[in-house]
Amino acid sequence: MKHLAALNKYFVKYKWRFLLGLICTTVSIIFSVFQPIMVRQIFDLLAQNIDNYRLISDTGIKGVFRSDFTKVLAFYGVTILLFALLSGFFLYLQRQSLIVMSRYIEYDLKNEIYQHYQVLDLNFFKMHRTGDLMSRITEDVSRVRMYVGPAIMYATRTVFMVVIVVYLMIDVNPLLTLYTLSPLPFLALTIYYVNHIIHRKSERIQAQLSNLTSIAQESYSGIRVIKSYVQEEASIRHFEQESESYKDSSVSLAKTDALFQPAMALMIGLSVVLTIFIGGIQVIHGNITVGNLAEFVIYVNMLMFPFFSIGMVASMIQRAAASQQRINEFLQIKPDIHNAPDATAVTLKGQIDFKNVSFTYPHTGIQAIQGFNLTVKPGEKVAVIGRTGSGKSTLAQLLIRMYDPQEGTVLMDNTDIRHIKLESLRSQISYVPQDVFLFSDTVTNNIRFGTPEANIETVKTAARQASIERDIEGFSEGFETMIGERGVTLSGGQKQRISIARGLIKNPNLLVFDDCLSAVDARTEKEIIGNLYAYLRDKTAIIITHRIFALFDFDKIIVLDDGKIVETGTHEDLLSLNGYYADLYARQQSGEEENIIE
Numbered sequence: 001m002k003h004l005a006a007l008n009k010y011f012v013k014y015k016w017r018f019l020l021g022l023i024c025t026t027v028s029i030i031f032s033v034f035q036p037i038m039v040r041q042i043f044d045l046l047a048q049n050i051d052n053y054r055l056i057s058d059t060g061i062k063g064v065f066r067s068d069f070t071k072v073l074a075f076y077g078v079t080i081l082l083f084a085l086l087s088g089f090f091l092y093l094q095r096q097s098l099i100v101m102s103r104y105i106e107y108d109l110k111n112e113i114y115q116h117y118q119v120l121d122l123n124f125f126k127m128h129r130t131g132d133l134m135s136r137i138t139e140d141v142s143r144v145r146m147y148v149g150p151a152i153m154y155a156t157r158t159v160f161m162v163v164i165v166v167y168l169m170i171d172v173n174p175l176l177t178l179y180t181l182s183p184l185p186f187l188a189l190t191i192y193y194v195n196h197i198i199h200r201k202s203e204r205i206q207a208q209l210s211n212l213t214s215i216a217q218e219s220y221s222g223i224r225v226i227k228s229y230v231q232e233e234a235s236i237r238h239f240e241q242e243s244e245s246y247k248d249s250s251v252s253l254a255k256t257d258a259l260f261q262p263a264m265a266l267m268i269g270l271s272v273v274l275t276i277f278i279g280g281i282q283v284i285h286g287n288i289t290v291g292n293l294a295e296f297v298i299y300v301n302m303l304m305f306p307f308f309s310i311g312m313v314a315s316m317i318q319r320a321a322a323s324q325q326r327i328n329e330f331l332q333i334k335p336d337i338h339n340a341p342d343a344t345a346v347t348l349k350g351q352i353d354f355k356n357v358s359f360t361y362p363h364t365g366i367q368a369i370q371g372f373n374l375t376v377k378p379g380e381k382v383a384v385i386g387r388t389g390s391g392k393s394t395l396a397q398l399l400i401r402m403y404d405p406q407e408g409t410v411l412m413d414n415t416d417i418r419h420i421k422l423e424s425l426r427s428q429i430s431y432v433p434q435d436v437f438l439f440s441d442t443v444t445n446n447i448r449f450g451t452p453e454a455n456i457e458t459v460k461t462a463a464r465q466a467s468i469e470r471d472i473e474g475f476s477e478g479f480e481t482m483i484g485e486r487g488v489t490l491s492g493g494q495k496q497r498i499s500i501a502r503g504l505i506k507n508p509n510l511l512v513f514d515d516c517l518s519a520v521d522a523r524t525e526k527e528i529i530g531n532l533y534a535y536l537r538d539k540t541a542i543i544i545t546h547r548i549f550a551l552f553d554f555d556k557i558i559v560l561d562d563g564k565i566v567e568t569g570t571h572e573d574l575l576s577l578n579g580y581y582a583d584l585y586a587r588q589q590s591g592e593e594e595n596i597i598e
């Protein structure tokens with residue numbers, strides 16, 4: 001329960017709506033309890049006057065009496081109807097305030113969680129499964145909403161209803177009240193128990209459903225592999241198996257559900273029978289009137305739903321508390337990468353210094369960088385080469401502060417990057433990652449992702465520099481073509497070039513290209529390198545690559561192995577070293593590796 005206290009700020013935020021909901025609940029209940037009182041009066045009036053009615057001979061007086069009596073009955077009837085309408089109207093207002101409040105809170109909570117996702121660092125995302133992250137913002141929030149909306153609404157209604165109705169019942173006859181109320185706690189317990197079973201079964205069904213969805217999703221995405229390896233039958237069998245366990249669980253839930261309603265009807269029936277039986281005896285003994293008995297039957301019926309909802313509310317609160325606990329745990333996580341209190345925004349000129357940097361990935365313990373030193377002056381172009389897993393991409397990650405090194409410092413223009421505001425740092429570096437990610441949006445919006453204010457001409461220039469303009473113009477809607485599931489499917493090389501254009505359009509002083517030409521053909525690569533050469537003239541650039549760009553006049557080439565620099569120098573220096581670089585170059589020259597760009 002203590003976990004739910006985190007939601008109190010929302011009750012304070014929506015206090016007027018909440019208060020209105022509570023007032024409407026009370027008013028609605030007051031109007032509804034007038035009805036049994038009226039019914040009692042009608043019954044008593046009938047009981048008192050039926051003898052007089054019989055006694056009056058069939059004269060004119062009988063006609064007058066009958067007409068007056070009918071008027072009184074009609075008055076009661078109309079009043080009951082009016083009260084029922086008023087009670088319904090306030091019930092409507094109660095839902096309007098409390099359920100609408102719960103939707104507002106749901107909206108706020110989702111936004112709060114999403115904003116927190118945006119603040120957390122990469123390490124967090126590496127350590128949590130996407131499904132888990134998704135379920136917190138969807139299912140957990142839905143369960144919490146059940147607490148701030150329906151559960152609160154039913155609970156307040158139950159409390160007000162029970163207090164008012166039980167008070168009226170005791171006022172009539174305490175003993176009868178005790179007898180008629182005795183089955184109700186069992187009703188609440190049964191509901192709680194059955195609800196618990198239903199919930200457990202629903203959870204299992206939910207998990208099976210999401211499993212089923214993943215299987216279907218994976219087979220749609222991998223349909224080409226399935227077909228080419230002729231695995232359609234196996235795929236169908238796999239789906240059928242999962243589908244069968246889903247069906248079994250659903251049938252089992254339907255059986256429990258089917259028991260629920262009859263069990264409730266039985267409990268309600270028992271209470272009514274008990275009321276009539278014991279109440280009848282009390283009427284015979286003259287302790288209560290027939291009107292009181294009728295009134296009691298209505299009270300018992302009025303109390304059914306509140307007692308029924310006690311079990312429901314208890315399990316709703318239990319689930320909401322568990323969900324809110326998960327949400328709280330997540331909201332309390334502080335990002336490791338954040339702005340230091342003294343961090344400032346700076347204008348970067350492009351000087352980079354790695355000083356004795358060592359870095360180990362926290363969740364795997366893999367040491368990717370060891371005692372690394374490098375100085376890059378403004379305007380210099382540096383190539384980083386090395387075999388796979390040697391730590392090249394990690395260097396880029398450290399530079400844009402996706403991670404902080406455990407040892408050493410990374411400096412930009414002689415300032416430790418931990419003292420530069422993150423937004424300032426990242427907005428002045430164009431990082432073109434190895435894994436291209438394009439959004440389901442138009443080509444234009446994908447290119448100007450980091451610079452939404454860029455006009456179409458600037459977008460086209462960036463596309464030209466990345467040698468993708470001709471391809472885009474060939475699409476049916478040119479730059480307005482949709483990419484992704486709802487649009488065109490791009491080749492690996494086209495995606496890479498759009499990603500490069502996205503980096504170039506920012507026009508920063510510092511660029512990092514992480515092996516982003518691996519999927520383009522040699523001729524296009526040559527064209528892009530040519531464009532880049534002019535574009536990068538006054539800029540600092542770090543180009544991570546598996547290939548040797550002999551055409552590009554790098555100021556420095558470093559060869560990484562196992563997180564350390566093993567060779568460094570210009571193209572000629574490295575060739576004369578006769579090491580990894582010279583070997584790679586020789587193999588490329590002989591055509592063993594078709595990677596050389598000249």
Ligand SMILES: Nc1ncnc2c1ncn2[C@@H]1O[C@H](COP(=O)(O)OP(=O)(O)OP(=O)(O)O)[C@@H](O)[C@H]1O
Pocket residue numbers: 126361364366367368386387388389390391392393394395434515
């Ligand atoms: N996010 C990560 N979490 C844990 N370990 C990682 C992560 N990224 C990389 N590593 C590990 O760190 C080491 C260096 O990886 P890195 O990606 O920097 O190499 P790379 O030289 O860029 O490789 P490639 O040329 O294949 O892209 C590898 O052993 C890799 O398994």
